[in-house]
Structures are given as structure tokens and as C-alpha cells.
Amino acid sequence: MSNDEPGSSSEAPDPTAILSVRDLTVDFPTDDGVVQAVRGVSWDVHEGEVLAIAGESGSGKSVSVLAAMGLLPPNARVSGSISHRGQELLGMPEKQLEQLRGSAMSMVFQDPMTSLNPVMSVGEQIAEGVRVHQKLKRQESIRRAAELLDLVGIADSTRRVDSYPHELSGGMRQRAMIAMAIANDPDVLIADEPTTALDVTIQAQILDVLERARQAVDSALILITHDLGVVARTAHRLFVMYAGRTAETGLIDDVFEHPTHPYTAGLLAAIPRLDTPRGRRLIPIEGSPPSMLSPPPGCAFTPRCPRATDICPQNPPPPLTLISPPSQHAACHHPLIHPRTDSPSQQTPGEAPDA
Ligand SMILES: Nc1ncnc2c1ncn2[C@@H]1O[C@H](COP(=O)(O)OP(=O)(O)O)[C@@H](O)[C@H]1O
Ligand SMILES: [Mg+2]
Numbered sequence: 001m002s003n004d005e006p007g008s009s010s011e012a013p014d015p016t017a018i019l020s021v022r023d024l025t026v027d028f029p030t031d032d033g034v035v036q037a038v039r040g041v042s043w044d045v046h047e048g049e050v051l052a053i054a055g056e057s058g059s060g061k062s063v064s065v066l067a068a069m070g071l072l073p074p075n076a077r078v079s080g081s082i083s084h085r086g087q088e089l090l091g092m093p094e095k096q097l098e099q100l101r102g103s104a105m106s107m108v109f110q111d112p113m114t115s116l117n118p119v120m121s122v123g124e125q126i127a128e129g130v131r132v133h134q135k136l137k138r139q140e141s142i143r144r145a146a147e148l149l150d151l152v153g154i155a156d157s158t159r160r161v162d163s164y165p166h167e168l169s170g171g172m173r174q175r176a177m178i179a180m181a182i183a184n185d186p187d188v189l190i191a192d193e194p195t196t197a198l199d200v201t202i203q204a205q206i207l208d209v210l211e212r213a214r215q216a217v218d219s220a221l222i223l224i225t226h227d228l229g230v231v232a233r234t235a236h237r238l239f240v241m242y243a244g245r246t247a248e249t250g251l252i253d254d255v256f257e258h259p260t261h262p263y264t265a266g267l268l269a270a271i272p273r274l275d276t277p278r279g280r281r282l283i284p285i286e287g288s289p290p291s292m293l294s295p296p297p298g299c300a301f302t303p304r305c306p307r308a309t310d311i312c313p314q315n316p317p318p319p320l321t322l323i324s325p326p327s328q329h330a331a332c333h334h335p336l337i338h339p340r341t342d343s344p345s346q347q348t349p350g351e352a353p354d355a
Pocket of ligand 2: 193
């Protein structure tokens with residue numbers, strides 16, 4: 001298969017990608033059975049690119065990136081391939097992974113309090129992170145911390161370096177986390193629901209800060225979210241997960257314009273938009289995702305899907321297939337095929353989008 005067809009499990013890692021994930025599977029054996037958290041996903045993120053990974057809670061977004069960071073609990077069973085600039089990360093010795101974490105790859109979590117040390121000033125924490133990976137004197141590293149706090153919009157940064165995490169607001173703490181994440185000039189930054197725990201009024205600011213930080217170090221960004229509204233402005237490409245599998249991938253503008261997977265269409269219909277007439281209710285997708293302890297044998301979206309037919313509960317979704325050129329791939333028995341003015345032949349009889 002060609003490189004134009006992301007997600008095919010037979011494909012080799014993309015040598016031009018910074019992070020290339022192939023056929024990643026993650027299981028967790030538990031007392032109740034095996035949780036099949038991630039079931040064969042593949043994606044790439046390239047230099048300077050913003051890749052959004054979206055899907056409802058429990059779809060396997062965090063587990064996929066934690067696998068890339070080598071941060072899964074020891075009982076996790078991981079297979080497939082995750083390569084960073086051509087170097088395989090699965091099975092890499094912990095010492096070597098530690099070197100990569102915090103320098104080449106770094107991560108911002110939903111709740112900064114879980115990653116910040118409560119008894120150390122934020123400046124000292126950033127400075128310490130800098131000194132672990134760079135040969136800087138203490139004074140220089142503190143100065144660097146202040147510069148980074150300045151960059152993420154923390155005013156009066158030379159004084160703020162001495163603040164403890166509890167002295168900062170939630171938004172300020174997330175800014176400090178972003179400063180820490182870029183301190184060692186990573187080439188891929190991973191932000192897992194970075195605005196979910198924050199007040200809606202500051203979510204947009206934090207997304208702007210993240211983008212500013214990304215540009216400052218010229219890294220790629222993987223932005224994870226359950227809310228497609230969050231990624232519209234920031235992301236270049238979108239990767240939609242459902243029940244541990246890929247539902248759809250494509251350039252963000254293409255997917256937003258005409259989603260090809262019914263699940264993506266459902267997610268998009270639930271985003272508040274400026275042009276939504278007042279009083280018109282947004283339609284969330286009814287029902288909820290399946291338990292990953294015993295996911296159904298066919299397409300897991302079937303019970304919630306307006307396009308499902310008899311084959312859907314019986315057969316797993318087909319491999320990701322190019323549905324709408326140039327960028328959109330979906331794994332669906334009945335994708336939405338949109339008539340395009342530039343390529344009318346794309347429309348298959350009986351598969352026209354629902355009105
Ligand atoms: N350590 C673990 N042990 C067992 N199950 C887990 C563990 N971590 C995650 N899971 C399960 O894996 C699935 C995917 O989780 P996750 O990747 O966190 O979802 P999300 O898309 O919300 O980030 C969920 O069903 C979750 O309950
Ligand atoms: Mg998560």
C-alpha cells in the first residue's frame with residue numbers, strides 16, 4: 001500500500017515522520033477479563049504538524065500516546081511498532097526512553113497538578129528539567145525558566161519563578177506545564193486534553209499558548225481531545241478513534257466540510273457553532289461506546305449508527321480506505337460519499353449522503 005493510505009497495518013513506518021505508529025495494539029489483563037484498549041491503529045506525525053486525535057472518553061486516545069511515551073503500567077501488553085525518527089521505541093531500554101522523554105518527546109496532561117511537584121517552585125521545576133538534559137549552570141537554568149514562563153504568558157516571570165503550584169490558578173499552572181514541556185526543545189509535543197479541566201473562558205487562551213509554544217520550538221504537536229470544537233482552529237490533520245480503532249483520518253478542513261464516517265458526522269453535529277440558530281438543540285450521538293472488556297465482534301458503532309445494516313454487527317469495519325480524495329480515509333461499511341464538483345465519479349449510487 002502507498003504512503004497515501006495511512007493506517008494500513010501492513011505498511012512500514014513512515015521514514016519522513018517524527019513519530020510513526022503502526023498496528024498498535026494495547027491490552028490490559030484485569031480480574032474481569034482483558035481490556036482491549038487499542039485495537040490496531042496506525043498514524044504518523046510529521047515535522048511542524050499538528051495532529052488532533054479525537055474520540056469520546058474511553059476510545060483509546062490516552063493509551064495510544066502513553067504507549068509512545070513508554071508510560072503505560074507494567075501489566076499492559078503492547079504490540080505493533082512505534083518509531084521516533086526511525087528508531088523503534090517498543091522494547092527500548094527504560095534508560096534510553098527516559099532520555100527521549102522530556103527532551104525529544106514531552107507531554108502536557110489534563111491536570112497539571114498531577115505532574116507538578118507541590119513542594120517545589122515552578123521556576124525550580126522547570127530549571128531542574130532543563131539541567132537534566134542540558135549543561136547549564138543553576139543561575140542560567142533559572143533565567144531560562146523565567147524566559148519560558150514569559151513565553152507562555154505568565155506576567156512578571158522573574159518573580160513568578162518562585163511561585164509554588166498552589167499559588168497559581170488552573171490556567172497559570174497549565175501555562176507552566178507547557179513551559180516545562182518545551183524547555184528542552186522537543187520535536188514532538190503531546191497534549192492530552194490540555195483544556196478539559198479548565199474554565200471554558202480560558203480554554204481558547206491555553207490553546208493559543210500551546211500553539212505559540214509549539215511554534216517557538218518548531219515541534220510537531222499531537223493534540224488529544226474528546227471535543228472536536230477544540231481542534232478546529234489549531235490542527236492540520238484529524239484522527240478519529242472509536243472503541244480502540246480508527247474511524248476516520250483526513251485533513252481537518254476536509255473532514256469538517258464533509259465527514260465520511262457516520263461517527264465523525266455525529267461528533268461534528270454536536271459542536272456548538274456560531275452559525276447555529278439560537279434555540280436549535282445540538283444533537284449529541286445517542287447511546288454510549290461499548291465496554292472494551294468484550295467489544296462486539298462487528299463494527300462497535302453499530303448500535304448508534306444511523307447508516308448501519310445487517311453486515312455491520314457481524315463484520316469488523318473494513319481497513320481504512322480512501323473515501324474522499326485527497327485526504328479522507330474511513331473504516332466503515334457504509335461511509336458517507338459526498339458528491340464533489342471536481343470529481344463527480346466519486347459518487348457511488350446508493351451511497352449518497354443522507355439529506
Ligand atoms: N491501566 C489500565 N488498566 C485497565 N484498563 C485501562 C487502563 N488504562 C486504560 N484502560 C482502559 O482502556 C480504554 C481506553 O482508555 P483511554 O485511552 O484512557 O481512553 P481515552 O480515549 O478517554 O483517553 C478504556 O476502556 C479504559 O478504561
Ligand atoms: Mg484520555
